[in-house]
Structure formats: C-alpha cells, structure tokens
Amino acid sequence: MKTNLPLWRAFGPVLPAASPRELLRATVGGAVGIGGCALLVLASPGLFGLPLMLIAPLGASAVLIFAVPNAPLAQPWSAVVGNMVSALVAVLVLRHVPAPLAPAIAVGGAIFAMLTLRALHPPGGAIALLTALDPVPALEMGFLYALAPVGLMTSALVAMGILYDRRTGRRYPFRQPRAADARAPSRLPLAADELASLLQRFNQSPNIGVADLGRILAAAEEEVANHRFDAVTCAQIMTSKLVTVGPDDPIAAVARLFRSHAIKSIPVVEPSGALLGIILQADVIRWLTTPGLSLATVRSRHRITARQMMRTADRAVAADLPVGHLLRRLASQGGEAIPVVDAGGRLGGIITRSDIMRLLLHGTERRAAA
Known part of the structure; x- marks a missing residue:
C-alpha cells in the first residue's frame, strides 16, 4: 500500500x-x-x-x-x-x-x-x-x-x-519460554513457538523477544475488544433488578427464591447494600447433600444460613470496568455470574452469561446492518 x-x-x-x-x-x-x-x-x-x-x-x-x-x-x-x-x-x-x-x-x-x-x-x-x-x-x-x-x-x-x-523494576535477563510451554504468557491462543515463528517471518527476532511480542499482542487484543464494544462498561450491560438475601437468611428461604425465580445465582448483601458473597444453585444442593449431614439438621433448615453457604465475591468487578477487560477475565478464569459493585463496594448488579450473549449478538447485528 x-x-x-x-x-x-x-x-x-x-x-x-x-x-x-x-x-x-x-x-x-x-x-x-x-x-x-x-x-x-x-x-x-x-x-x-x-x-x-x-x-x-x-x-x-x-x-x-x-x-x-x-x-x-x-x-x-x-x-x-x-x-x-x-x-x-x-x-x-x-x-x-x-x-x-x-x-x-x-x-x-x-x-x-x-x-x-x-x-x-x-x-x-x-x-x-x-x-x-x-x-x-x-x-x-x-x-x-x-x-x-x-x-x-x-x-x-x-x-x-x-x-x-x-x-529498578526491569526484568533482566529475560527468561526464554521453553518449547514445552503450551501457551505464551499473554494468554493468547498462540503457543510460544508460534509467536517465535511470527518473529522469524518478519525478521524481527533480533529486535524483540517472544514474551514481549505476546504482551504487545495481548494489549492489542484488549484494545480491539474495547473498540468492538465502543467502550461499553459493565454497568451498561448488567442486570440491575436483583433478587438478594441477607447473610442470616435460612437455606429454606434461599431455596424458595431459586424455585420461584428463573435465576441461577443470588447475591448475599448487608442491609447497607454492601456485597458479602454469592450463592449458586449448586451451593444449596451441596449443603443439602453433604455427607454426614443429619436428618435433624436437614429438617431444621433454619440452622443453615446464607452466610454459611455463600462463596466469596472475589470476582466482583467495578461498574466502570470496560466490557473488553471483563471478557478477557472470563476467558481465562471462567465464571457463571459476576457481581458488579460501585466504589463503596455496594452491589449494583450482576452480569451473567445471558448478558454477555446479548451484547455479542447486538454487536453482530449492528455489524451485519452496516
């Protein structure tokens, strides 16, 4: 050109x-x-x-x-x-x-x-x-x-x-990846030897290392994701009308909410709105089928509370996080429901796989129309 x-x-x-x-x-x-x-x-x-x-x-x-x-x-x-x-x-x-x-x-x-x-x-x-x-x-x-x-x-x-x-914060010497390494450190779907082949194809092997190329490509991939979704934030695609429980709510109340609503996860929040954790359907089943759980305990379900069943909300994301960043995190860590919190740690919404699918389909329809 x-x-x-x-x-x-x-x-x-x-x-x-x-x-x-x-x-x-x-x-x-x-x-x-x-x-x-x-x-x-x-x-x-x-x-x-x-x-x-x-x-x-x-x-x-x-x-x-x-x-x-x-x-x-x-x-x-x-x-x-x-x-x-x-x-x-x-x-x-x-x-x-x-x-x-x-x-x-x-x-x-x-x-x-x-x-x-x-x-x-x-x-x-x-x-x-x-x-x-x-x-x-x-x-x-x-x-x-x-x-x-x-x-x-x-x-x-x-x-x-x-x-x-x-x-002083620089990595020297720069460790070379082994041939047996399955993936480059960038988490791209490219093996280290494939990145090395790219460098050789463009005669850049003396100028840049495989790990550096992986980081550059990963950063470029992230930028592309952000451009693709026009810098859409998590707050824009999250589900904000939520069914929640308090930390002391019994397992029976949690089970009734799962039965009466078409949901797969329920956040556990304080009265102030601060997010404590999240309960999946599998968590309720696990507590009701735990080996050694006595019949008396099952019958007196009020003894098992949401605080006991919940898993930590360590995968919660900020409301202003670009969706491109979230997609990279989901690709590497997985997850069924991602809580979205504000700067004060209060729950604002949940992002599920359905929310992601709607965003992807919307982008596909828009590009097809263009």
Whole structure:
C-alpha cells in the first residue's frame, strides 16, 4: 500500500520519547555499570595473571543492558558470548590476514560467528574493529584476550545489569519460554513457538523477544475488544433488578427464591447494600447433600444460613470496568455470574452469561446492518 508521507520523515526519530522515569533509570544504570567495572579494574588490575581493563565497546554493551534490557541483543548469552567470539575472530584474523584487510575481515567474521552462535551483540563488531586497529594487546595475549579483559569485563557488566535492572523494576535477563510451554504468557491462543515463528517471518527476532511480542499482542487484543464494544462498561450491560438475601437468611428461604425465580445465582448483601458473597444453585444442593449431614439438621433448615453457604465475591468487578477487560477475565478464569459493585463496594448488579450473549449478538447485528 502506497503512502503519501514525505521522504524526509524516514530520517527523523523512530524511537518513542522516553518517560522521565526511564530516562533516569537508564542513565543512572549505565553510569553504575561502567563505574562498577572501573572499580573492579582498580581493585584487581590482574586476575589469575590475566589483565583487567576497560575497553570502549563496554560502553555500547551498557547501552543495551541498561536502556533496552528486554531486547534479545542485550541478553547475557548475546553479550558475553558475542563479545568473546568477536575477540577470538579478531585475534585469528590478525594472525593470518594482512594488515590492510584485517579490520574488514575481522568485523565481517565477527558478525558471521555471532549469528552462527545466536549471540548477536552489536558491541562485538566494535570489539573486532578495535582489536584490528590496535592489535598489540591481542597479539601479545593471544586467544586469552577473549577471556580477559573481554569476557570477564563483559560478565561483570552483565552481573551489575542483572542486579540493577531487577532492583529498578526491569526484568533482566529475560527468561526464554521453553518449547514445552503450551501457551505464551499473554494468554493468547498462540503457543510460544508460534509467536517465535511470527518473529522469524518478519525478521524481527533480533529486535524483540517472544514474551514481549505476546504482551504487545495481548494489549492489542484488549484494545480491539474495547473498540468492538465502543467502550461499553459493565454497568451498561448488567442486570440491575436483583433478587438478594441477607447473610442470616435460612437455606429454606434461599431455596424458595431459586424455585420461584428463573435465576441461577443470588447475591448475599448487608442491609447497607454492601456485597458479602454469592450463592449458586449448586451451593444449596451441596449443603443439602453433604455427607454426614443429619436428618435433624436437614429438617431444621433454619440452622443453615446464607452466610454459611455463600462463596466469596472475589470476582466482583467495578461498574466502570470496560466490557473488553471483563471478557478477557472470563476467558481465562471462567465464571457463571459476576457481581458488579460501585466504589463503596455496594452491589449494583450482576452480569451473567445471558448478558454477555446479548451484547455479542447486538454487536453482530449492528455489524451485519452496516
């Protein structure tokens, strides 16, 4: 599909503006990470005879680890293995390739090695180029150069990233889903391997993880549901004319209400209107057929009260909750009757499966007419 956007728009900023909190978190994190590495070098310039020193590409690694910790390119495997294999490739190139060609071959070889090992990390290319341009330290140490300073310093930076990001509300490293996981964390009807296949199809695997994609799709699904029902709230579809009982009403009174009304649930409310719980038909049957219940107890039904039979109303929803949110909750948790309460916890109505069906059918008829 063609667009009329001017060409110059392609050269403008692509990233969204960062929030003040994220600006502060990433800025301080980068400083903490590199500062910690510098302190490590000062405290122990040599470890087991291997030199520790700051190298410029660590700054690029810090950008990924502290600014975009959920990105696949920033994960520990990518950072540590990517930097180390790039250093190994650079040392190998320096030993066998003439100087004028070494920088180009080193960078190209590093990219090939990182992609092969599924350890793509952009600072690895910088390590390969830096090593080729300043070959003396790498040639003196040989392949140990990949272990120290490159591997050890990158590992130290990753360790500080794990501590800092977890402490500041970011998830690093981002755990990868197992192939055996039946569903992605978004509760979408897509398995984790299906989400991974989508990323591969659009060549986005290096840029976004499976879990992030699942959350984005779930949020989009929720927005679609809200748009589909024009931001209808629970208060707009609930049944407000209710049959209720008090907490001390006997089981006989509850049973009579079920028999005389075509209802499947009865809310239990205080005289003030505050919701206490809800009783389903199955609850009455369960109390009347409980093993060990004596005949005398059954005959004196006044001893069993609504408070004893009711189940908690922990699935109650706010009156202003969009129906799209409720549908997602019903899809994941189920439920036959959902109480609707106001800000003070007073019962306003009940949403049943019939109410949901009417809403769905109304939306279908409206779209068909359109």
